[in-house]
Amino acid sequence: MARRKDIDGSMSVPTFYGKELRWKREAAGLSLEELIEGSFYGKSLLSDIERGERRMPMELARHVDRVLGTDGYFARGCEDVGRARRGPHAAYFQQVLEAERHAETIAEWAPSAVPGLLQLAPYARAQVIAAHPTAADDWVEGKVTARLVRARLFDEHHDTPEYWVVLHESLLTDPVVPAPDMTAQLDHIAGLARCRRIVPQVVLRKGGPCPLAAASIMLMDFADAPPLVYTEASYSGTTIDDPALVRQYRKAYDRLRAVAQAPDVSLAMIESAAEEYRNGRQPDRLE
Template sequence: MANIRELDPSASPLDYFGYELRRKREAAGMRLADLGSVIFCTGSLVGQIETAKKVPTREFAERADAALMTDGFFSRLVGLVLRSQLPTWFQAFADMEGRAAYISTYQCQLVYGLLQTPDYAAALLTVEHRDRVEEMVAARMERQRILEREQAPALWVILDESVLYRMVGDREVMRGQLAHLLSFRHNPWVHLQVLPYSVGAHTGMMGSFTVLRFDDHPDIHYSESYDQGHMTANPQVIRERSVGYARLQATALSPEESADLIARVMEERYGQQQDPGVA
């Protein structure tokens, strides 16, 4: 007889998801393979999720709800599960980001997480989290769902021009990422500017940072070091960084000029006609 791993549903959101999935599947009189065939995956995958060895995707949760007639239970729970896959030090910021009415960020090295494609995110995460790429990408994509809400936050992103040229993954990944940035060109709630090399020294040279504004909460400034995030509502910090951000906005290319530059880099540097051997 198979040795079935018993989960403590209070141990983590992932354990709770697995515990409830098994309980509801068995209550429905379904074997692992039965549920797998209905939701278009293997019984083995269902078993791995039930034993908390695999993190469910939102698609899996939605299909499980439909198959087990659980009235959106797993779809509601999977957000908490995916949020728990973010680095512990980052979870507090992700929670506040999800509540913000206005997000303004300057990024000097990478595309902001809310605008990353799955392939770009995977290429980044592979560098240091090769064994957890799939679940961490799923968590990052879940984080982006705030942009799809009826009351989505206003998002203003300034990218250093170097972000467009820094190869993350391969040319196909970069082309897809830049095309994704261009897809926001006419989105009234997402504004993207590129800070060109020609600006020279500027107020963002100490590193990337984000300012969150809320309808009923003090503003928060966020920055990162190697293994931790730093959040503060200190009024002086907020004041200085807000002024610094306004200066970056004033010196960056306009959203229209930025889109034109992104499109040009996408074609000239990552275009399909380019010789793969050219750097």
């Protein structure tokens, strides 16, 4: 029988805890399937965690502690792993960073800013400076770079998640960066749609009140874990895994998509707005 490849726990905090997890699981004489039994998570997730490739959700960490009798060891370790993976991102965003890389589908609603996954550097920089006007240049650039790394989800991965984004009309018609940068930003979104990496829809101003008008949200579905919802305000964010709340957000998102323009119409609107900026004009309201 081939000798299994060992895990180098010195490489990072996640690999250290992954190695500890596998050691304690095997010491207890349990397979991956046996350890995961009774939770809502899949074998592939647990295997990735043992290799240090994915973060252990707190609910799963508590399940593992109960089964292995490790007295909260892995629940406490979740915080260390999260801090190690976060980098320049805010603490409240740490779970989303990993979740979006492993999601099968991502559905996002953007009422006030182009989503981070779709931003180019000028747009991202303008957003960071607007939120942190006194920050040092190197801190700002660290934030911008981290956001661009997230955006590689669509150009580096063969197994890109299915991504559906609903944009408010104001994101097309109200410029937050100079016209050439708005042109590039909207061209980028349109290009991702044209190559079938994303599906965009636009909600018009004239549509009146719409579901989820009060907050931006991201819904994520996984093959080996329960779905998540992430909601965000200016300086805070919340990850929600409560099944009843997740269902409520999903229903609201479905109603939002129903009042938005069709994807082909929305793409034409995005390209039209980009062309207006390209010609030195600010786009009119789309209605």
